[in-house]
Amino acid sequence: MNIQTNYQLQDLNSFKVNVAAKYFVEVLSITELKEVLADKKLLNNKWLILGGGSNILFTKNFDGFVIKNSISGITVINENDKEVFIEAGAGVDWDKLVEYCVNNNYGGIENLSLIPGNVGAAPVQNIGAYGQELNQPFHSLTGLYMNTGDEQTFSKSECEFGYRDSIFKNKLKNEFAITSVQLKLKKNPDVNLSYLQVKDELFSHNISAPTISDVRNAVIAIRNSKLPDPKKIGNAGSFFKNPVIELEKFKAIKNNYPEIKSFSEGKDKVKISAAWLIEKCGWKEKIIGDAGVHQKQPLVIVNYGKAKGEDILKLSEKIKKSVSDKFDIILDNEVNII
Ligand code: FAD
Numbered sequence: 001m002n003i004q005t006n007y008q009l010q011d012l013n014s015f016k017v018n019v020a021a022k023y024f025v026e027v028l029s030i031t032e033l034k035e036v037l038a039d040k041k042l043l044n045n046k047w048l049i050l051g052g053g054s055n056i057l058f059t060k061n062f063d064g065f066v067i068k069n070s071i072s073g074i075t076v077i078n079e080n081d082k083e084v085f086i087e088a089g090a091g092v093d094w095d096k097l098v099e100y101c102v103n104n105n106y107g108g109i110e111n112l113s114l115i116p117g118n119v120g121a122a123p124v125q126n127i128g129a130y131g132q133e134l135n136q137p138f139h140s141l142t143g144l145y146m147n148t149g150d151e152q153t154f155s156k157s158e159c160e161f162g163y164r165d166s167i168f169k170n171k172l173k174n175e176f177a178i179t180s181v182q183l184k185l186k187k188n189p190d191v192n193l194s195y196l197q198v199k200d201e202l203f204s205h206n207i208s209a210p211t212i213s214d215v216r217n218a219v220i221a222i223r224n225s226k227l228p229d230p231k232k233i234g235n236a237g238s239f240f241k242n243p244v245i246e247l248e249k250f251k252a253i254k255n256n257y258p259e260i261k262s263f264s265e266g267k268d269k270v271k272i273s274a275a276w277l278i279e280k281c282g283w284k285e286k287i288i289g290d291a292g293v294h295q296k297q298p299l300v301i302v303n304y305g306k307a308k309g310e311d312i313l314k315l316s317e318k319i320k321k322s323v324s325d326k327f328d329i330i331l332d333n334e335v336n337i338i
């Protein structure tokens, strides 16, 4: 176990903000994680569990312990004729897991291709894209309570998954370190073409009977066409969640903007596009200093160079204020502000 001090985090967060951690340690196993948890320095400091750093905005140096969870390994733990149960370590790159599953024709996560970050963070916000959410193929996860080191396994219902939400973002925020995730995948998978853009992409390549591998390729093509590559431009994907609003409020907006789209969320609520709201407030392509609103997807705030975390935060707050003033809707952050 190698605890380092004043550790630079610029290459460990996808916004590429230049900050340092007072203490930094990378753990490669549960044993190493337990050793860190037993260290007295940890008790006297605040801590942060870090995966790939692709859903975090550091607004200042981190005055505590950053624990990078790099526990590896992908294993088939059980199978029958129809299903396979896969366990992956929290430090496995999420898209490597998707690639492994697609290559073995294990279906259920192919629409989640190319989402940056690690397996351990995937349940934290119940990652979702192109018609799939992690909670669908999710079976269980295992981890440790940071305060006691006690191990626990959580079933799907115990994770309290919601849209970009789980117990690990709420009651157990920063209290529980996920060490592995278990998924239940299909051996003879159906493809999920519920997202129109995926269907269109396959159609444009004349693919009429797609496999999960075709779906993965389509999702990768769509993502590459509209989302900035964090290796080239700092960003953390969608900065805000899409708001879920009362039907009555939606009808009032639709009176003024008949083109607005909505997705039903039960009887009295609808989800609407935060990107659309932000664009309507005139923010698309706006740049303040080195922080800007992406030209293809206004829900993505980007760092064009040397923006500080607080510059990005200030821009996000201005956007929120405009949306609140114009539409009376409060956008919730998806990104974890530290
Ligand atoms: P980090 O940023 O390192 O951490 C995120 C949070 O999880 C933090 O609060 C952290 O403390 C906590 N955490 C991390 N690891 C653990 C652990 N092992 N145990 C407990 N807590 C932990 N997300 C989507 O849902 N759908 C998308 O389509 C999508 N597209 C994206 C596109 C781009 C270009 C980018 C940059 C991001 C996108 N995201 C998307 C957001 C991001 O990829 C996901 O939230 C991802 O799961 C974050 O993983 P990470 O390992 O980088 O997490």
Ligand code: EPU
Pocket: 128, 129, 130, 131, 236, 237, 238, 239, 240, 241, 242, 261, 273, 274, 275, 276, 277, 279, 295, 296, 297, 298, 299, 334
């Ligand atoms: N739109 C605009 N202007 C634009 C671009 C988009 O108004 O310039 C509107 C359009 O109405 C469009 C709608 O936004 O129909 C949807 O755009 P997109 O398909 O890109 O989806 P999104 O709602 O912006 C969500 C997720 C993404 C996920 C995609 C695909 C959230 C907060 N974001 O984005 O997840 O990849 O759907 O499923 O739910 C992330 O969480 O970081 C993320 C990137």
